Amino acid sequence: MDLRRCSILSYELWNEAKNLFAGGVNSPVRAAVKPYPFYTRRAKGAYIETEDSKQLIDYVLGYGPLILGHSHPKVLNAVKNQLEKGWLYGTPSVAEIKLAEKITKHVPSAEMVRFVNSGTEATMTAIRLSRGFTGRKKIIKFDGNYHGAHDYVLMDAGSAASEFGVPFSLGIPEEVASTVIVCPYNDISCVERTIRKEDVAGVIVEPVMGNMGVIPPNSNFLKDLRSLTREFNSLLIFDEVITGFRLGLGGAQSYFGVKPDITTLGKIIGGGFPIGAICGSRDVISYLTPSGKVFNAGTFNANPVSMIAGLATIEELEKGNAYRISEKAAKILAEEIDSLIKIEHVVNRVFNFFQFFLGVKKVENAGDARKSLREVYVKVHEALLREGVFVPPSQFEALFTSIAHDDDVINRTIEAFRRVLGEVH
Numbered sequence: 001m002d003l004r005r006c007s008i009l010s011y012e013l014w015n016e017a018k019n020l021f022a023g024g025v026n027s028p029v030r031a032a033v034k035p036y037p038f039y040t041r042r043a044k045g046a047y048i049e050t051e052d053s054k055q056l057i058d059y060v061l062g063y064g065p066l067i068l069g070h071s072h073p074k075v076l077n078a079v080k081n082q083l084e085k086g087w088l089y090g091t092p093s094v095a096e097i098k099l100a101e102k103i104t105k106h107v108p109s110a111e112m113v114r115f116v117n118s119g120t121e122a123t124m125t126a127i128r129l130s131r132g133f134t135g136r137k138k139i140i141k142f143d144g145n146y147h148g149a150h151d152y153v154l155m156d157a158g159s160a161a162s163e164f165g166v167p168f169s170l171g172i173p174e175e176v177a178s179t180v181i182v183c184p185y186n187d188i189s190c191v192e193r194t195i196r197k198e199d200v201a202g203v204i205v206e207p208v209m210g211n212m213g214v215i216p217p218n219s220n221f222l223k224d225l226r227s228l229t230r231e232f233n234s235l236l237i238f239d240e241v242i243t244g245f246r247l248g249l250g251g252a253q254s255y256f257g258v259k260p261d262i263t264t265l266g267k268i269i270g271g272g273f274p275i276g277a278i279c280g281s282r283d284v285i286s287y288l289t290p291s292g293k294v295f296n297a298g299t300f301n302a303n304p305v306s307m308i309a310g311l312a313t314i315e316e317l318e319k320g321n322a323y324r325i326s327e328k329a330a331k332i333l334a335e336e337i338d339s340l341i342k343i344e345h346v347v348n349r350v351f352n353f354f355q356f357f358l359g360v361k362k363v364e365n366a367g368d369a370r371k372s373l374r375e376v377y378v379k380v381h382e383a384l385l386r387e388g389v390f391v392p393p394s395q396f397e398a399l400f401t402s403i404a405h406d407d408d409v410i411n412r413t414i415e416a417f418r419r420v421l422g423e424v425h
């Protein structure tokens with residue numbers, strides 16, 4: 001293929017990609033876009049422009065990080081300035097101190113931070129840390145929670161692992177899998193039974209499940225997890241890779257008033273650049289190398305570009321507008337979708353992210369989400385794309401809003417939903 005041609009259609013690119021990448025993509029959810037993935041030429045604010053010259057209103061937002069929309073000028077300028085000064089030092093830089101200070105200021109459980117390069121690395125390190133700190137082996141996770149693509153968590157995993165029918169990945173030794181016990185989300189009795197009889201190092205949870213659609217915690221679920229883990233000296237790990245700095249500056253732990261022992265962050269704290277972080281109390285985080293004996297390292301850890309982009313993003317979030325606008329947008333849209341769907345359905349929203357499920361009355365755990373009419377959801381996704389709106393291609397992802405989702409964007413989106421949902425009987 002001649003990639004110098006000024007206009008190459010997504011269809012041609014997709015055919016080329018299928019020869020180069022497994023399943024045509026580099027992260028599986030991208031292959032779920034129907035009828036085939038579109039290729040993005042550029043993106044600004046709430047809009048993506050495709051290689052087919054289509055403008056799409058974006059509710060995927062890079063799967064969550066872009067709470068300021070695409071190419072926000074503050075982040076863009078900060079990154080441009082940083083690039084002039086170099087992009088990898090292999091030494092510490094001031095930006096990592098500044099970003100860690102923002103995190104420790106806003107996130108209640110965070111006294112110290114370790115930066116890594118993805119949410120996957122963050123949860124992998126958090127689990128190892130909980131084992132190293134407690135000297136125990138077992139981990140409790142929840143059905144449908146997704147914590148990234150490493151061996152400790154690919155058991156009953158949500159997101160693309162469920163979408164593509166591999167909630168248990170091949171290639172994970174039984175010796176590793178048997179150290180992880182899976183409970184249904186929102187089922188505290190399962191956690192209580194397990195923690196009483198097993199030597200549990202840590203309980204890892206998405207405080208709002210954002211990888212099976214959106215599923216909020218029941219009223220006492222997080223508080224009860226806190227009490228049980230405290231009683232049995234296990235560590236409570238909140239995976240706030242999605243909720244961190246999305247549900248407000250203090251994330252889900254401020255929103256719900258429950259303080260975990262370890263918090264994992266990612267997505268928003270890198271302003272759209274690769275990042276992850278493990279935070280917690282001084283005594284726990286000090287167990288990481290070089291002060292402690294739980295190993296973590298990384299060539300790109302705390303790379304200055306991600307640090308600067310994250311810092312610029314949080315400075316903008318501190319002004320409050322992004323939270324006000326993104327919540328208003330999600331609320332209006334979720335309510336409108338709720339009123340437009342005429343078949344049985346439920347819309348689950350927490351603050352500024354949400355998902356709709358068709359053919360079910362309630363979705364309180366992964367089992368409920370699996371019963372929804374996924375094939376109809378995919379048809380809605382495809383029809384919305386034709387109408388210029390990009391919602392996640394999979395039922396098991398979330399719609400996100402940003403500071404760029406203003407009244408005009410929301411009104412256009414509602415018009416598109418009206419045309420599409422009129423056809424769903």
Ligand SMILES: Cc1ncc(COP(=O)(O)O)c(C=O)c1O
Nearest residue numbers: 118119120146147148239241242
């Ligand atoms: C809650 C949660 N944890 C962890 C991850 C893994 O993050 P990453 O994709 O940056 O590895 C994700 C998303 O992918 C996530 O949604």
Ligand SMILES: N[C@H](C=O)CCC(=O)O
Nearest residue numbers: 027029063159160211397
């Ligand atoms: N649900 C995932 C992260 O939150 C989506 C990102 C991916 O798998 O590419």
